[in-house]
Amino acid sequence: MPPTSPSRRHLLASMIAASGGLALSPLLAAAPPAPLLTRPIPSNGEQLPVIGLGSWITFNVGRDPQGRRESVDVMRQFFAGGGRLVDSSPMYGSAQDVIGEAVQALKPARLFSADKVWVSGGARGVAQVEASRKLWRVPRFDLLQVHNLLSSEEHLPILLAMKREGRLRYVGITTSEGRRHAEIEKIMASQPIDFVQISYNALDRDVEQRILPLARERKIGVIVNRPFRQGDLTQALAGKPLPGWAADIGCTTWAQALLKFIVSHPAVTCAIPATSSVAHVRENLLAGTGRMPDETLRKRIAQDVERLA
């Protein structure tokens, strides 16, 4: 039997998706037409796909069986499409447990587990990390980040010690919605962290001034949260025709264009859009494939989004 050609595979995937038969062949349905692009983690060169998966709001479904099934489907699609980095936090309600359930069911071979510590006090942080690890059902985390810098002066030394002891692979800090950038910069400049997580999108571009250049200078990976402003951006652009440049970079939706804008920044390691929709996962993963906008086009994307959103 001859190997399935990409075009035929894509056609089959479309047919399966159209028939609602995702469960029949998630691998086939998820297959993007081109490989998911990767970026090196600056501190050691490990390659990471440019599209990750966030879990804020979307995976906090409590005990709802339907919500949990949908979350597992989202993660199945994500891994099948080549995704690796899944991000969560103790702040996200039941999201960690929902992820753990999916990890147990799917046993992803290349999961990159990124979680956070979000509690006052170093000792409580250690207990929280262990509780989170159990919820995730993983032997250890790949990345632990200090959530919104809460008690960062206490958590960072502990996380860095865990890394030295081999109990953790990477250490990072997070913020969102442009908060506390001065402190973020201070830590980036003074601490041996591997990642910084910030909010960045075609409208919120403050980080281009100092944080993204500093990340490149200090060889710190950048994870981008809230790429769609919690859905407000895609909603504002819904129904607006895509400009001509979209086709040039292989975008068929605004969501893809917004993601390509983010991950094409040279300092960005990956973006972590969150979704509860299998179709959106597929759409997001496609944004991590094919041609990326150059600097000139990035400026134009930002201008167009500013004008239309």
Next chain:
Amino acid sequence: MSEWWTYSLSDFLMFSSRSYYRLIESYNAAIWPAHLLALVAGVIVIGAIARPHQHLQRSAALMLAATWGWVAWAYHLEHYAEINTAAPYFAAAFAAQALLLCWLAYRPANAANAAPAPQHLALGLSGLAILAYPLLALARDGGQWRQAEVFGIVPDPTVVATLGMLLAWRAPVIFWLVPVLWCLVSGATLMELKIGHAWLLPALALTAVLAAMMVSKKPRDLNSTINPRS
């Protein structure tokens, strides 16, 4: 804890409207037919406002206390806490209000006075909460009757009905604190969830508070029928 000032309400909203209403749906299914008992309690509350009598009012206050206690445990602790890490604090506040309402039931002379209360408004608030509030589920986009918010079962209509009774009884300020705070918290949550009727709860609380303030400035009428001891 200087970090806390950096958070906004949207940072604490950890769930979608879909998860929120699915939680109410599964909770409703899990405790049915407790809703029928809640309806009986609601009718007693309306009756106590419409026909003030000490025994009826005492029963109504105890019924309300029971619903606040139930909501604290069954809703906040057993269900809402699944998706909202603040739910245990809400449960504590609701339990405290339940105790206050018990106190109101046995110390009516401290809670009520002889001045005329806006009885029609009080009846309107409680009637709206008990009879009309469940219908909001059908008015909402994608809403279903299984997601109906029923007095005595979930917080919002329970709180609105309580506001009606507090207004009718001209209850002291301490009884208003938790209900009014809840209206603000829940209204803000619904606003963040982009629910169309997010304004309703704060608006009802504001109406009740303004009415109570206006009434408190009127001279007292010792022959008022609202006096539970009359």
